[in-house]
Amino acid sequence: MALPKTEAVSTEFTGIDTMPEAAVLARVLAGQQAAIAAVESAMVPISAAADMMADALRGDGRLVYAAAGSSALMAIADGLELGGTFGIAPDRIRLLMAGGLPVDAAMPGHTEDDVCEAEQAAKDIRRGDVVIAVTASGSTPYPCTISELAQKAGARTIGIANNADAPLFTTSDIAIYLPTPPEVIGGSTRLGAATAQKAALNMMSTLMGIKLGHVHDGMMVNLLADNAKLRKRAAGMVSAIAGVGETQAAACLQASSGAVKPAVLLAAGVDGLEQANAMLETAQGNLRAALKACGFYE
Structure with a gap:
């Protein structure tokens, strides 16, 4: 019986343990590059997934990431960054990992089979949620079970x-191969598989953030500036978008309690x-649309 591609051993790497260090690293890098190239064939479903995720957050739904092992690490990394990058509230994101989120280097393999x-x-996945289930093999019991139950509960599934x-x-509902x-x-x-997964997740969540109006000219304008680094970054964004000096940008940010979008409008x-x-509410959170409405963009 043929092994699935994710379990296959390639003759291309026979003797890799005897090769010079540079040759080993070159092959590892080539493997990563080939993995990234594989994502290009999935552009259509990735775009559809971003639409589905954005729709959930426009309503009352949550994004639920479900996976085990290495795939879970990729999924969790994406979910954890949504707050800092796009200002998504933590209660709109759930992170489900077989065996629970690790607090040390122990990540036992048997948990992926725990149905x-x-x-x-x-149990608490509901209609309106979007479940993003990730598994290299495509047959890992933990994410497959969650996807099945989520669909039965009326949630949408990726x-x-x-x-x-x-x-x-x-x-x-959307299959990303x-x-x-x-x-x-x-x-x-x-x-390779995890690299491709992370790239796909990055693409999905980035396009989602753009669709939600949280990106303006490559800047993450829905962040809340709650530390020194972010306050400096936020002031730079307000200054660049509204065309004002740093002092005025900082004053507008102070007036908006660190929220970039309203600070830009104040500066404008x-x-x-x-x-x-x-x-912003009328523009459904889209800063560019709000700026056009106030006559900033002719």
């Missing part, structure tokens, strides 16, 4: 896997925080 844990984790005809895809080649180290899906001449927030 009972998956059933428990899926499945990401690196093998064609993955069982996960049977319960995925990442056709990565065999790993440099056979079966070590923390390498909007009369007061209440009006700035009202304009």
Whole structure:
């Protein structure tokens, strides 16, 4: 019986343990590059996934990331960054990892088979949520079970896997197949498969943030400046977008309690925080649309 591609051992890497260091590193890098290239074939479902995620956050839904092992580390990294990058509230994101989120270097493999844990984790998934289930093999019991139960609960589901005809895809409203080649180290899906997964997740969440109006000219304008680094970054954004000096930008940020979008509108001449927030609400959070409404963009 043929092994799935994610478990296959390639003859291309025979003798890799006897090669000079530079040759080993070159092959590892080539494997990473091939993994990234594999993502290009999934542009259409990745775009559809971003739409689905944005729709959930426009309503009352949550984004639920579900995975095990290396795939979970990729999914969790994406979910954890959504607050800092796009200002998504923590209660709009759930992170489900087989065995629980690690607090040390122990990450036992048997937890991915724990269907009972998956059933428990899926209990509060509801209609309106979007579940993003990630598994290199496409058959890992933990994320597959959560995806199945989520669909039964009326949630929408996105499945990401690196093998064609993955069982996960049977319960995925959107199936994202990442056709990565065999790993440099056979079966070590923390390498190529995980790299492709992280790239796909980055693309999904970035496009989602743009659709939600949280990106303006490549700047993450929905962040809340709550430390010195972010206050400096936020002031730079207000200054660049509204075309004002740093002192005025800082004053507008202080008036908006560190929120960049209303601070930009204040710097652009909007009369007061209440009006700035009202304009943003009318524009569904889209700063560019709000700036056009106040006549800043002719």
